[in-house]
Amino acid sequence: MDRTYDFVKIEKKWQKIWETEKTFKVEADTSRPKYYNLEMFPYPSGNLHMGHVRNYAIGDVIARFKSMNGFNVLHPMGWDSFGLPAENAAIKHGIPPKKWTLDNIDNMRSQLKTMGISYDWDREVATCKPDYYKFTQWMFLQLFHKGLAYKKEASVNWCPGCQTVLANEQVVDGACERCDSIVEKKKLNQWFFRITDYAQRLLDNLDNPALMPGWPEKVKTMQRNWIGRSEGCEFSLEIADRAEKITVYTTRPDTVYGVTYMVLAPEHPLVEAISQGTEQEEAVKDFVYRMQFTSDIARTSSDAEKEGVFTGAYAIHPLTQEKIPIWIANYVLLDYGTGAIMAVPAHDQRDFDFAQKYGLPIQVVIQGENTPLDGNTLTEAYTGDGKLVHSANLDGCSVEEAKKKVTAHLEELGIGKRTVNFRLRDWLISRQRYWGAPIPIVYCEKCGIVPVPEDQLPVLLPESVSFKPNGESPLKYAEEFVHCSCPNCGGNASRETDTMDTFVCSSWYYMRFCDAHNDQLPFDKEKAKYWMPVDQYTGGVEHAILHLMYARFFNMFLKDMGLLENEEPFSRLLTQGMVLKDGTKMSKSLGNVVSPEEIINRYGADTARLFILFAAPPERDLEWSDKGVEGSYRFLNRIWRLVGECIEKANAGTIPSSLNEVSQELHRKTHATIKKVTTDIQDRFNFNTAISAMMELTNTLTACKDHKDLCPEVLYETIQSLLLLLSPVTPHICEELWQACGFNGKISEQHWPVWDESALEQAEIEMAVQISGKVRDHMMIGTHLSVEEIQAAVLSSEKIQTLIEGKAVVKVVVVPGKLVNVVVK
């Protein structure tokens, strides 16, 4: 065996062996339990960053651990390879998006391979390749046929930087999540997926422990908030001297007697009609016009000043028949609820602010327990519980009672009904971009919107296109792409030139891995039945809403189609923390980026993996430390030397039943370590404490390795166990040492070690002795002793006798194996 740890040679050697022997290739095998372990696939930006290294190191430990524990592990990798950066490269540097993307994939694949991750590379997919996007288009068609993909004219988010529309989820603080341009509103005819049909199911499953047992509460909460379910009541009001009616939505029907005005969104279709001919007509027009040019952030941020204008029209209160003025205001949104509200300033802060500003009356209808409220002196809306007042026959009711009674009454009158509202909107999937999967739709002069027949898929992206410097999609100008014949009538037709949001592509890739080369179907039903759902999914929390909700929607839809049996795609989710340097996220602009390539070249992949897993638990942010990396490198060097020194003295064979003290201690420590590492990885994913336990075992081994009485069989057992335990974390060095020790086969194909509970038993154990809760002594106590015997042993000890002299023993608490507390007075 080499004296020095030559990681370059070792890592290359084993990466080649794993590749040529296809060590990690798997097939569905119903006779074996499966484990589908997946890490979020990367966008091929060109280079691996530390976040990737962390993500894939975590995933690889889980995959290797499960594999050694007898599972048939599916661990695939692919590329989320459509998207705007490729197109920007084309505009800026004239490199075709396809070439740019595939080159990046090649580079990142080879970088990934230097990490030594246990992927089944035969299942690799890239979403930008026709054999993949053919089925992304197929998915679109299925949704279309079920009425879940539809086109509508809508006011949508337009990013002037990216020259495309965006989904609601891609707008962050009124700006494009990708390029930070301020998002504008545009009325466009766009394709949507009807994800709102699944809102209730997406919500309910979050609380079903059988479906999503291993999801962090944080992510589930974020999804709940995004779906935003609220229960309330919808009812209509007549407009004085007009035929039209206004429908409002409220979650507080109990406060209906407190309504003092109404508000419509400025874009509400009734605004123009009801203000026409009134003296307010001009003011309304001005306000509506101004709102058109007010950006969404300005309008919807909570610190925005509320403003509005009276329409000149009145509604009739359905219960009191009073006339109530109708206003329009910036704080009411057209696309939530009905775009119109009943305003109850006494019990809603927004209405209160507005009423104060415009001098509208405030009528209290809920009285809290203590101080009587008065609309004239109120300083903020009262939103608490209480009894109804000033509400006709409802007076004295509780809020809950009143909600039910009012809703029932409005239902009886035939003007209202109980309703549920969601904040979730349908998913806008059209993108006016080139580098994406074309939407498989044709517009025919005679037949209208015609889906491309399945047997004509894929609709290929044309490659010879020219990119416009203004960022407009070149697809619109690709004549040979746009012009086509109608699949229905054969007449003149043109293709849809929008492509799909890349989140569509990534919503089903985990299914494709089950059967990556199927050219007839996205995947074989039986294969998916075996592999799905993903047992463990690991990735960044930035996907908590977008990707993870879209993917859940796709999975449900495919289940409803009968292609899948699992209701949810991901049973367990691990959201790993960020990798920081100097307390902040690594970024080029800050110049604090540490390149994985450099670290791997300098210390090897095993060191990089070890450090990143040891430095922090996976969910937490990790502070990068160059010194810490060196520490990890030192540890591997130590293991290398230690195994080299010890293996000569070690001997295979049965461990004698009676062992001398030093051998007994090492034997016990070895089994305690197996137990600790196994439970830390299996139950908690706490790789950091698992690694620290292995370091402790290494320390123990170092201390006793040269002892003349050390039993060679115990030494053998320790070395073998240590290598097995360490192998998921640092696979290369462990393979090499395993082979150098002359052990059988490859370490990646061995069984995980099992601890022997009886080896953990000790004749006596050190217990802490407390006097009134303060530790005063430590005593070796036989583990076979009863509570009474322990108590007697402690009280008769000389030291304790001296310490409690002159005091009365009130009580003695014995926690076997841990401590004894003598309470004195």
Place this chain on the structure above:
RNA sequence: GCGGGCGUGGCGAAAUUGGCAGACGCGCUAGAUUUAGGCUCUAGUGGGCACCCCCGUGCAGGUUCAACUCCUGUCGCCCGCACCA
């Protein structure tokens, strides 16, 4: 404003069911080896103190024989959502 999370040495962290706070690592100190440096090895390392001992998990209380852990209040930081009626 609402929701989720966090707060422990000089630093990254550990303490899994209420049971010895600081495992493991980094850094630091001293020593051994070495011509020297590096590597490696040994010992030490929360604060105060010569010692006994005292103090110590953001802060203030509480429950308990015993609290980083449970309860009440409070401060600070991070993340998500945010005029959603």
